[in-house]
Amino acid sequence: MSIPRKRAAMRTFVMGPTDRTPGARAPVSRPVDRDHALLEALRQGEPTAAERLVTTYGDQAYRLAIRITGNRADAEEVVQDALWTVVRKIGAFRGESAFASWLYRIVANGACQKIRRRRTDISLDEFTAMLDDDGSREADWSARVEDPALQSELRKALTAAIAALPIDYRAVIVLRDVEGLSTREVADTLGLTIVNVKTRTHRARLFLRSRLGRFMAHEAA
Incomplete structure (x- = not known):
């Protein structure tokens, strides 16, 4: 048997017989939706x-x-x-x-x-100014997060901080960090690019961290 025929026979053995035109691509099947x-x-x-x-x-x-x-x-x-x-x-x-x-x-x-x-949402310029202002107040308060005495008030502070975010950032951070969606899933859900999701997530996290830092500093005073 010639080399080309051997290759054809092996392909048929591995893949099964096919009537596709040589060089044609097999149709791509989508995964079945869980719903x-x-x-x-x-x-x-x-x-x-x-x-x-x-x-x-x-x-x-x-x-x-x-x-x-x-x-x-x-x-x-x-x-x-x-x-x-x-x-x-x-x-x-x-x-x-x-x-x-x-x-x-x-x-x-x-x-x-x-x-x-x-029409109560803050503008992007206002948000940027708030982010710059809050950045100088950031401190390491991570060790106190698990304090049971602070849990209730800390949760309220976090809810208020999320509510203070511009809506476009709020939607991203809720889906990404609260609902636990992946970056790709957030991008698909909101019709954004992955880069946009990553940028908004990063800036929103900085803002929330700074706001919670204010709260923790006040509690420690």
Whole structure:
């Protein structure tokens, strides 16, 4: 048997017979979404699909919305609108990202719009000035974080510090550090580049660290 025929025979043995044109690429299969069954139920308009959506993602969606808006009524409205949007526009989901990421994007965008409509968000210039000012106050208070006597007040201080972030930074830090999403998942959810997510995460962390440093310095005084 000639060398080319041997190679062809070996390829058939390893890969199985194929009728593809030589040089043609095999189709790339996407991983099955973990919410495949829920997706199919929504697409088919099954009577229990909306209820399953609420059961599966209602609490997570509310947690994300309340952490971004800081307002219970706004968060509830955001979640209701987001879940209804998912039900109505399920045909628009193309599977280019995970279903959960698509849903989180709808929730996060709705929550951000709520904040912007209030017109209470600080500008980027104001945030930069605050960051520069806070940077000079930073001190090492990490050893006191585990103090049980400070836990409740420290949690309140952290919540207030997150609420003080500009909305674009707040959404990133909530998804990245509170919800525990990866940088890639945050980028997919918010429609940002990975570089943008890393930059906003870094600056938000600096701001939060400085704000908590103020709190700890006050407690130590």
